[in-house]
Amino acid sequence: xxxxxVVLHGPNDLRVESIPVPEIKDNEVLLSMxxxxxxxxxxxxxxxxxCGKFSxxxxxxxxxxxxxxxxxxxxxxxxxxxxxxxxxxxxxxxGVCRLCKTGRYNLCPRIFFCATPPDDGNLCRLYKHSAQFxxxxxxxxxxxxxxxLEPLAVAVYSCRKGKVGLGTKLLICGAGPVGILTLMxxxxxxxxxxxxxxxxxxxxxxxxxxxxxxxxRVSSEKPEQLATNISEILGDHPDxxxxxxxxxxxxxxxxxxxxxxxxxVMVGRVPGDAEFPLNLAFTKEIDITxxxxxxxxxxxxxxxxxxxxxxxxxxxxxxxxxPDSVKAFETASSHDTKAVKVIIECGQN
Amino acid sequence: MANPTVILKKQGEIVIEDCPIPEPKPGEVLLQMxxxxxxxxxxxxxxxxxIGDFVVKAPMVLGHEASGVxxxxxxxxxxxxxxxxxxxxxxxxxHTCKNCKIGRYNLCPDMKFCSxxxxHGNLAKFYTHxxxxxxxxxxNVSTEEGAFLEPLSVGVHACRRAGVSLGSRVLVCxxxxxxxxxLMTAKANxxxxxxxxxxxxxxxxxxxxxxxxxxxxxxxxxxxxxxxQIEEVMGQKPExxxxxxxxxxxxxTAIYATESGGCVxxxxxxxxxxxLPIVNASVREVDIRxxxxxxxxxxxxxxxxxxxKVNVKPLITxxxxxQDSVKAFETVAKGEGxxxxxxxx
Numbered sequence: 001x002x003x004x005x006v007v008l009h010g011p012n013d014l015r016v017e018s019i020p021v022p023e024i025k026d027n028e029v030l031l032s033m034x035x036x037x038x039x040x041x042x043x044x045x046x047x048x049x050x051c052g053k054f055s056x057x058x059x060x061x062x063x064x065x066x067x068x069x070x071x072x073x074x075x076x077x078x079x080x081x082x083x084x085x086x087x088x089x090x091x092x093x094x095g096v097c098r099l100c101k102t103g104r105y106n107l108c109p110r111i112f113f114c115a116t117p118p119d120d121g122n123l124c125r126l127y128k129h130s131a132q133f134x135x136x137x138x139x140x141x142x143x144x145x146x147x148x149l150e151p152l153a154v155a156v157y158s159c160r161k162g163k164v165g166l167g168t169k170l171l172i173c174g175a176g177p178v179g180i181l182t183l184m185x186x187x188x189x190x191x192x193x194x195x196x197x198x199x200x201x202x203x204x205x206x207x208x209x210x211x212x213x214x215x216x217r218v219s220s221e222k223p224e225q226l227a228t229n230i231s232e233i234l235g236d237h238p239d240x241x242x243x244x245x246x247x248x249x250x251x252x253x254x255x256x257x258x259x260x261x262x263x264x265v266m267v268g269r270v271p272g273d274a275e276f277p278l279n280l281a282f283t284k285e286i287d288i289t290x291x292x293x294x295x296x297x298x299x300x301x302x303x304x305x306x307x308x309x310x311x312x313x314x315x316x317x318x319x320x321x322x323p324d325s326v327k328a329f330e331t332a333s334s335h336d337t338k339a340v341k342v343i344i345e346c347g348q349n
Numbered sequence: 350m351a352n353p354t355v356i357l358k359k360q361g362e363i364v365i366e367d368c369p370i371p372e373p374k375p376g377e378v379l380l381q382m383x384x385x386x387x388x389x390x391x392x393x394x395x396x397x398x399x400i401g402d403f404v405v406k407a408p409m410v411l412g413h414e415a416s417g418v419x420x421x422x423x424x425x426x427x428x429x430x431x432x433x434x435x436x437x438x439x440x441x442x443x444h445t446c447k448n449c450k451i452g453r454y455n456l457c458p459d460m461k462f463c464s465x466x467x468x469h470g471n472l473a474k475f476y477t478h479x480x481x482x483x484x485x486x487x488x489n490v491s492t493e494e495g496a497f498l499e500p501l502s503v504g505v506h507a508c509r510r511a512g513v514s515l516g517s518r519v520l521v522c523x524x525x526x527x528x529x530x531x532l533m534t535a536k537a538n539x540x541x542x543x544x545x546x547x548x549x550x551x552x553x554x555x556x557x558x559x560x561x562x563x564x565x566x567x568x569x570x571x572x573x574x575x576x577x578q579i580e581e582v583m584g585q586k587p588e589x590x591x592x593x594x595x596x597x598x599x600x601x602t603a604i605y606a607t608e609s610g611g612c613v614x615x616x617x618x619x620x621x622x623x624x625l626p627i628v629n630a631s632v633r634e635v636d637i638r639x640x641x642x643x644x645x646x647x648x649x650x651x652x653x654x655x656x657x658k659v660n661v662k663p664l665i666t667x668x669x670x671x672q673d674s675v676k677a678f679e680t681v682a683k684g685e686g687x688x689x690x691x692x693x694x
Binding site: 027095096097098100101102103104105132295296299 | 376444445447449450451452453454479481644645648
């Protein structure tokens with residue numbers, strides 16, 4: 001089978017090219033890729049050639065939210081066989097450093113991560129990966145759902161970091177895919193009231209249909225005012241805020257809104273170039289905790305989808321084939337398309 | 350002999366034989382062994398041929414409390430170089446299973462632990478080990494202290510599982526080497542008062558010398574009676590009890606003695622089934638937690654010794670050369686001393 005991949009050469013220079021079929025090591029599997037989702041970080045690399053502290057130095061294969069089918073199994077692999085469909089956790093950690101050994105492998109300094117420079121991603125036909133980071137999908141879980149486990153894992157991790165539990169009153173800033181998945185996971189964690197904010201009415205409507213108790217459309221008010229509105233609607237201050245908008249505004253709102261002693265989970269990456277009421281956060285003893293990807297969340301994410309308690313399918317708004325990947329990226333980044341999650345199908349048909 | 354190795358041939362029979370000097374695999378180092386301490390479990394395998402489900406079915410190299418000097422570095426090793434003196438954490442897990450990934454590698458089902466059958470130990474002149482489980486000793490830490498990091502790690506793990514912190518009032522049951530490291534670690538964690546019990550007056554004297562605030566000589570098997578004694582001596586019940594003897598009357602005492610809402614950590618292992626005043630523990634919300642070896646404790650144990658926060662040297666009471674290993678084991682079996690060490694270099 002020939003191998004083609006979607007390769008980013010520089011800002012706005014995405015090409016579909018031929019690449020070699022990879023050779024697998026003893027602990028790896030070769031996968032025929034099925035569904036790969038596009039993430040906001042992928043769009044940043046495409047538009048700017050960088051994302052956060054990572055910069056594109058050489059051509060890189062895109063894609064990190066993927067699922068595939070096992071076509072070859074390394075000699076040391078016991079838990080997977082040819083034909084198994086798997087969800088691919090894109091971060092492969094070293095396993096031996098102090099961070100890995102204490103269970104925080106997402107912070108491993110030597111981690112390999114799909115489509116974070118300089119590591120190649122899995123938006124291609126044939127891809128190899130560590131078998132220990134591939135999770136077998138039961139028959140009734142689709143390839144698309146398998147690919148969605150990646151952003152769902154972010155939602156699982158964020159709720160864990162925020163200690164969202166039974167009876168939690170939760171504020172989510174931002175109703176994009178991550179905000180909405182966080183909403184659904186929070187409900188499964190036992191959160192009894194979830195209020196979600198966004199500037200986009202369509203996104204809020206989707207959030208409402210997927211379980212939000214309250215939605216608030218943000219326009220021109222200041223964060224402090226929005227926080228007051230939230231308390232009025234909730235009847236209380238939220239115990240936990242999970243910031244998924246990536247805006248200075250969302251961060252500030254979280255500080256003003258959260259109950260003293262509560263927790264503010266920073267998922268979105270804020271520009272950071274504004275004044276923040278930090279002393280207020282400190283005197284309120286709000287724990288501000290960061291999120292970097294996830295660790296030990298794929299099994300839980302798979303459980304949620306497999307048992308049917310979280311339905312990720314409504315978030316998939318557009319679908320393209322691998323050769324049309326550039327169109328897929330354009331769709332994902334355009335506001336007019338109202339895209340939520342764009343999936344690229346990598347199989348040959 | 351090029352590589353004299355101390356082997357438990359079968360229950361009751363320890364021999365010293367020459368073995369080939371191993372080659373370090375990728376990720377491993379070859380160590381010239383320095384000091385190896387003897388643990389109660391080593392003696393138990395020698396005398397009984399098994400501990401629980403771990404059965405000696407074939408000759409097994411003994412030793413797991415050890416230090417060495419790096420003499421060869423395997424492919425891919427970047428944290429160590431030839432000449433480095435290291436403490437050896439004896440258990441190497443698979444790194445990839447769920448337990449390993451969540452940071453509880455001590456519970457890895459594929460754990461390879463020195464001198465737990467069928468895995469060979471490190472009581473030899475030369476031995477290879479995973480480099481990421483070898484911890485470089487600073488100049489001020491001796492190789493004997495390096496070997497002592499193993500039992501000290503048990504103390505670190507038990508205190509962590511128990512939640513010992515600043516101001517804790519702790520009861521340690523049993524003043525053998527493990528009771529003593531738990532006492533010292535509890536103090537290092539900021540415990541304000543530590544009471545220690547034992548049936549042996551001499552052991553209690555050593556405990557006093559290394560920092561016990563109170564000692565109780567146990568003369569009764571009645572758990573409630575001993576618990577009352579402890580409460581009287583301490584002026585109030587301890588919040589945390591670390592049970593290090595494994596003796597059922599002592600485990601019962603541990604539960605009765607602990608304050609409501611407190612925690613009992615079981616370190617000592619005795620019979621598999623023990624009668625416990627479980628309802629007493631339950632209705633007073635006294636948590637009972639076990640430990641299995643230790644996890645992510647070696648760096649802490651090393652820091653404790655390197656910084657001078659604990660001094661384990663007084664606990665090393667007997668020293669033997671490798672060729673006199675049988676005598677060393679006999680000394681431990683007789684209950685003499687606290688920590689017996691074998692020098693392999």
